[in-house]
Amino acid sequence: MFDVAEESRRSFLKHATTVTIGAFSLTILPSTLAEDEPQVTKPGQLPILGNPPAAGHGASPKPVYGFLIDTTRCTGAGKCLTACRVENKVPEGQSRTWVERYAHLKDGSVKVDLVPETGYAGSEIPPLDADDVLRAYFVPKLCNQCVEAPCNQVCPVHASIKSPEGIELIDTDRCIGCGYCVQACPYGIRFMNQDTGVADKCNWCYHRIMRNEQPACVEACPTGARVFGRLDDPESELAKRLATVPTEVLKQHLGTIPLTRYIGLCDEVT
């Protein structure tokens, strides 16, 4: 049995709760407001370090850089692997980049192994018998810098950064080491760095490319199997080759829109 005063107090409290929650949500307004402002960029102008991203919250910045892997040129010497390790101080046993070898055997099977860091020469890997192999090739793997990066989307503390140039970075100060992004990456690129305890990944040597240097693996590749450059510079080797050779991406069906493109990729490479 309720009287009128009792009933209105009840509805007042209901409304008061709604208003309170609404008021609290206003406290996060400044940051969202800043991102929702329309960005003014001149036609052809690309967002670069120091400028705000071209798109608002949730949308990805327009990529500036691209990476091309030519599997027909890779010799599996592993020079890129050592260069990456020293450049980025990657602990032994972990890798930001690696090279896989796919060998199609005459019995119809496909054998996949990992190129040792100092090449197959002198390694403990038993050599494949060339007579059993129909065709074999090397596939270097590194971060795809996906435009729609799943690893970025799952980070609970905003330690995953999509830079204004479209490079996926990790704020190691913010990362709490939950490892969610490691699970989310469909390409297995992210790992928990055993020295720092936080997530680590290939960032196309962001520090080098910001100084107009090549990423360490590209600098180290003696055969031109790794090509890095600006997408907006038609004179760059990358742009020229992208314009003339058909290229593919890994796991296109996932819709992550990778920026690392491959020449000579086969179906079994994922």
Place this chain on the structure above:
Amino acid sequence: MSTLRDSRHLWLLAGLLGAAALGMMLLRTVLMPATYGIQGPYRAEALAEIAAQPSLFPADATCHQCHEKVRHERDGTLHEAVRCAHCHGLAVDHVAKARLAAADPSVPIPPAAEWDGNFLTRIDLYLTKDRSTCLSCHEQVVGMPADFKKIDPAVHLEEQGASEPTSRETCFECHGGHDTAP
């Protein structure tokens, strides 16, 4: 006016809510990084922090600043794209000392060390006149491109009329070093 008889409760509630809101805002300022949200949903200064990381793997241009002769030896050869660091180490210390020495000739530049046989070596600068240097790229491995120059060491030695490598420098008996004459 009976509905307002409990207005004291409303003021109390309003006061409590106000205090809670203030507390939340204060907590937010304390916990949120200063540059958060300036460029996007992340700490903007992290970009500059990552970009400030030093470049360690040296470009050949660094070496060529002093070793101009070697550049000319390698110019136009097939090995032009092989980096100095692949066979001689990162030479971080060497370059730093050489830059000091350029300003003050009394600073000694330590000579290159002997290679310890490991391409992951921590030796700063070394000389590798060793067959394993050549083989680390050119030993035949299934999967190499058809046009890449590769050898099966045993077969290649036999072709040259030898059964065993005569020394660790055996490749250099026929082939050049920097000029890599075939």
